[in-house]
Amino acid sequence: MARTTGSDGTRTKTAIRAAATRLFARYGYEALSMRRLAEEIDLGAAALYRYFPTKQAILFDLLKTHMDQLLAAWDAKRPPDRIPARERLNAFAEFHIRHHWDRNDSLFLSYMELRSLTPDNFAQIEDLRRAYENEVVTIISDGIEEGSLRPQNARVTARAVIALMNGLPAWYREDGPISPPEIEKLYQQMVSGAAGPVIPKEIPCSTPA
Amino acid sequence: MARTTGSDGTRTKTAIRAAATRLFARYGYEALSMRRLAEEIDLGAAALYRYFPTKQAILFDLLKTHMDQLLAAWDAKRPPDRIPARERLNAFAEFHIRHHWDRNDSLFLSYMELRSLTPDNFAQIEDLRRAYENEVVTIISDGIEEGSLRPQNARVTARAVIALMNGLPAWYREDGPISPPEIEKLYQQMVSGAAGPVIPKEIPCSTPA
DNA sequence: GCTTGAATTGAACACTTGTTCAATTAACGT
DNA sequence: ACGTTAATTGAACAAGTGTTCAATTCAAGC
Numbered sequence: 001m002a003r004t005t006g007s008d009g010t011r012t013k014t015a016i017r018a019a020a021t022r023l024f025a026r027y028g029y030e031a032l033s034m035r036r037l038a039e040e041i042d043l044g045a046a047a048l049y050r051y052f053p054t055k056q057a058i059l060f061d062l063l064k065t066h067m068d069q070l071l072a073a074w075d076a077k078r079p080p081d082r083i084p085a086r087e088r089l090n091a092f093a094e095f096h097i098r099h100h101w102d103r104n105d106s107l108f109l110s111y112m113e114l115r116s117l118t119p120d121n122f123a124q125i126e127d128l129r130r131a132y133e134n135e136v137v138t139i140i141s142d143g144i145e146e147g148s149l150r151p152q153n154a155r156v157t158a159r160a161v162i163a164l165m166n167g168l169p170a171w172y173r174e175d176g177p178i179s180p181p182e183i184e185k186l187y188q189q190m191v192s193g194a195a196g197p198v199i200p201k202e203i204p205c206s207t208p209a
Numbered sequence: 210m211a212r213t214t215g216s217d218g219t220r221t222k223t224a225i226r227a228a229a230t231r232l233f234a235r236y237g238y239e240a241l242s243m244r245r246l247a248e249e250i251d252l253g254a255a256a257l258y259r260y261f262p263t264k265q266a267i268l269f270d271l272l273k274t275h276m277d278q279l280l281a282a283w284d285a286k287r288p289p290d291r292i293p294a295r296e297r298l299n300a301f302a303e304f305h306i307r308h309h310w311d312r313n314d315s316l317f318l319s320y321m322e323l324r325s326l327t328p329d330n331f332a333q334i335e336d337l338r339r340a341y342e343n344e345v346v347t348i349i350s351d352g353i354e355e356g357s358l359r360p361q362n363a364r365v366t367a368r369a370v371i372a373l374m375n376g377l378p379a380w381y382r383e384d385g386p387i388s389p390p391e392i393e394k395l396y397q398q399m400v401s402g403a404a405g406p407v408i409p410k411e412i413p414c415s416t417p418a
Numbered sequence: 419g420c421t422t423g424a425a426t427t428g429a430a431c432a433c434t435t436g437t438t439c440a441a442t443t444a445a446c447g448t
Numbered sequence: 449a450c451g452t453t454a455a456t457t458g459a460a461c462a463a464g465t466g467t468t469c470a471a472t473t474c475a476a477g478c
Contacts, residue, residue, distance in 0.1 A: 009455080028324060030239035034436060044457050046438080055436065111379075112321065115237060152395055156387070159380055160373050160399050167372025170320075178365070186361055190369050193402035218425080243466060253427050255468080264466065 013051045015041045017065075020058050025105035029059055029116040059113060060121045066106040067128035073099050074135060085143030086192060089161075092139060093191040096165050097184050104169040111166055133158055140195055150196040161191050222260045224250045226274075229267050234314035238268055238325040268322060269330045275315040276337035282308050283344060294352030295401060298370075301348060302400040305374050306393050313378040320375055342367055349404055359405040370400050 019040040023032050034055055038045040052058045079091045100107040110125075117125060136158035143149025151157040165187055172183065228249040232241050243264055247254040261267045288300045309316040319334075326334060345367035352358025360366040374396055381392065 012455085026324070028237070028239055030237055031325070033434075035434090045436085046458080047456050049437070050455065115235070116240070152391075152398070153387070156392075156395050157399060160376060160396070163376025163379070164369050164373040164403065166376075167369060170372070171368055178362070182361075183365075186365050187369070189361070189405075190366060190403040193405060194373065194399040196398075196402060197406055221425085242464075244464085254466085255428080256426050258467070259425065 009051070012041075012043075016048060016051055016058070017062065021062055021105045021109065024059065024062070024113060025108045029055075029113045056118055056121065059109075059116060060118075060125075062106065063110055063113070063117070063121075063125050064128075066103070066110050067125060067132070070099060071128060071132060074132070078135070081142070084148055085139055085146055086148050086195075086198070088139045089136075089143065089149070089195055090188050090192060092136060093161075093165065093188040094184060096162075097168070097187050100169065101180060104172075107166065108169050133162065136161060143195065148198075151194075157195055161194055164190060164194060218260070221250075221252075225257060225260055225267070226271065230271055230314045230318065233268065233271070233322060234317045238264075238322045265327055265330065268318075268325060269327075269334075271315065272319055272322070272326070272330075272334050273337075275312070275319050276334060276341070279308060280337060280341060283341070287344070290351070293357055294348055294355055295357050295404075295407070297348045298345075298352065298358075298404055299397050299401060301345060302370075302374065302397045303393055305371075306377070306396055309378065310389060313381075316375065317378050342371065345370060352404065357407075360403075366404055370403055373399060373403060 016037070020032075020037055023037055023040060034048055035045040038048050048058075052061065074092075074095060077091070077095050079088045083091075110129075114122060114125065133155075137154050140149055140151060140154040140157050144151070144154060168183070168187065172178075178186075225246070229241075229246055232246055232249060243257055244254040247257050257267075261270065283301075283304060286300070286304050288297045292300075319338075323331060323334065342364075346363050349358055349360060349363040349366050353360070353363060377392070377396065381387075387395075
C-alpha cells in the first residue's frame, strides 16, 4: 500500500507552498487566483485540489507552518532565564532577524494576510502570535523586575519591538548596500534602546578618556 | 450653472471616502466589491462612478489625501531646526501618534494597500512616503552631527521608528485600558530610545544621590 | 406645471473567481 | 504486459467582478 517512490506528492506540495508564499506576498491573497498560482508551477488549477482542499487552506497552512517553525526555533535557541534580561533581549532580536532572513515572504504574509483568514483560522494563528509575543513580554518583565530595563509597559514595548523588526522585509533588498550582519547589529541596538536606557547597577564616577 | 444648493455632491463623495476607508481597512481593497461599498451608503453600485472613475481611483484618492494631509500637518507643527534633535524627534513622535489618533484606518491603509496600487499611482504615493521618511532622517542626521544621537544609520533608524509607530493601530482598541496620553508617552520614549542612548555633552563625575 | 440638468438606478456585458468531476494520462508493483 | 492507483486535466458551474449605459427619478429655477 505505502508507496516507496521518491515522488510521493510531497515534492509537488512543497512546490505549491513555495509558489504560494512568493505570490501571496507579492500580489496578496485575494488578488492571486488559483489559476495563476497553478500556472506558476506548470499545473492545471484543478491539480491544486489534490494537495489542498481550498485556497484558504493553503494560506492557513503557510501561516501555521511559519508560526510553528518560528516557535520551535526559538524554543531551541532561547537563552536560559538566569541570563540578564538585556542580553536575552539582544539574543531575541538576533534570533528574530536571523530566522526571518531567508523567510522574508513568510514573515510578510504572517502579518499582512491575517485579515484574509477565516475567523477560526485567525484565532489559531493569533494564539501562536500571542505565544511568541509573550516570550518578549516575559523578557522585558524580567528586566523590569531585575531593574535593568525600564519601559513603562512590557506588553506595549514587546509589540513595538516586534513591529519595529517586522518592518525590515518591507524595504530591505538583498542587493542593497547594507550587509546582513550590519542589519542585525542595527536592529539589535534599536530594540535594546526602545526597551529602555541602560541602567548601571552602581553609579560609577567615570574617568574621561 | 453653478448649483447653489447645499448638496452639491461633495457630501456624497465624502461619504464614499469615509465608507471606503473603513471597509478597505477591514476587508482589504481586493476583497471589497463596489457593490458592497455602495450598499454601505445606500447607493447603487453604478452611482459610485459619478464620483470616481474607477475603484482604483478611490484607493488612490484615499492614500493621496492621507499623505498630503499628513505632510501639510507636519509642516505646520514642525519644530524649528535650532531645537535639539532629540526634542525634535520627540515632537515628531508626538505629532505622528496624535495625527493618526482619529485616522487609524487611513494609516492602516497607507501601508497595507500599497501593493494594490497601479505602478503609476504607487510611484506617486511612494514619493510622498519618502518625503515623510526624510523628515525623520533629517532629524536623526542632525542629531548625529550635533552628537546627541548615535544610531549607526539614520535612514534605517528612521524606517524602524516609523514601523514601530505604525504598529500601533494594528492592536490598539479605544476601549482598552491605556489612555491616549499614556500611549503617546510610551511611544515617545521607545522612539527616543531606538534612536540611541542619551549622550551627555560633558562626561560628568556624578555624585550618587 | 414645465424644463433642465444632475443624481441614481437596473439591467446588461464580458470576464474572472473558487471549486467540482468525469475522463485521461502517468507511474508503479507484479 | 497487465492491472491498479495516483496524478492531472479540460470543461463546466454558479456566483461575483468592475464597469457601462439607456432609462428613470429627483431637485431646482422659472
